[in-house]
Amino acid sequence: MSEFIGIGVGPGDPELLTLKAVKALQQLDILIVPYGRLKGESEALKIVEGYLKKDIHILPKHFPMVQDEAELSPAIETISLEIKGYIEQGHRVGFITIGDPMLYSTYIYLLKYLLYQVPVKTLPGIASYSAIASGLNRPLAEGNTPLFIYPCNGKIEAIEKVVLDHDSIVLMKVYKQFDAIIKMLRTHDLMPFSLIVSNYGKENQVIYHPDDLFTHEKISYFTTIIINKGWQL
Incomplete structure (x- = not known):
């Protein structure tokens, strides 16, 4: 089933992922990986990479590290529209975030755009x-x-x-x-x-x-x- 899944990956230890998170990761077609810096590494990806299937399509996306939501909105809107397009094509799309998706997470901004436009599932992570x-x-x-x-x-x-x-x-x-x-x-x-x-x-x-x-x-x-x-x- 095509849907958008926000996945909390916990603080850093791959063994702290929930069973539901691992199952969801293994079923994804596309994984959105957030980056705060253009040339930085993704801590979230390091945590989950051992659980991903070999043919998954990983899409790195830059989210500006700014406090002003108005400044962040153009990037969020662009990425949200891209995610919506993938889901409408029948793909299962995931987004990984450190800790829990509902606590100070970039995922929340995407959720605001996508919640009533596509099927959305959010899986908790350990803060x-x-x-x-x-x-x-x-x-x-x-x-x-x-x-x-x-x-x-x-x-x-x-x-x-x-x-x-x-x-x-x-x-x-x-x-x-x-x-x-x-x-x-x-x-x-x-x-x-x-x-x-x-x-x-x-x-x-x-x-x-x-x-x-x-x-x-x-x-x-x-x-x-x-x-x-x-x-x-």
């Missing part, structure tokens, strides 16, 4: 913070404590307020504000309660110690910070 918490035996939240997930694209003052106002926090997209975040955590004596991990599940995975020296130049783009004030490292 980085969930994999990190389980893999390192670090609870995210317990009892009645809410879990606050926050993308660190804004000013450090806003990030600081989130950290001080909540007991269990996941900080995502920390790369650009990393130095300021570390300084803020140290100022408030929160480093012992903070788990900082880069490239979880990949060969270059790094788990940082609170006393490590940090600079964002040495930190991977795929870095997550989990803060649980009820659990000290």
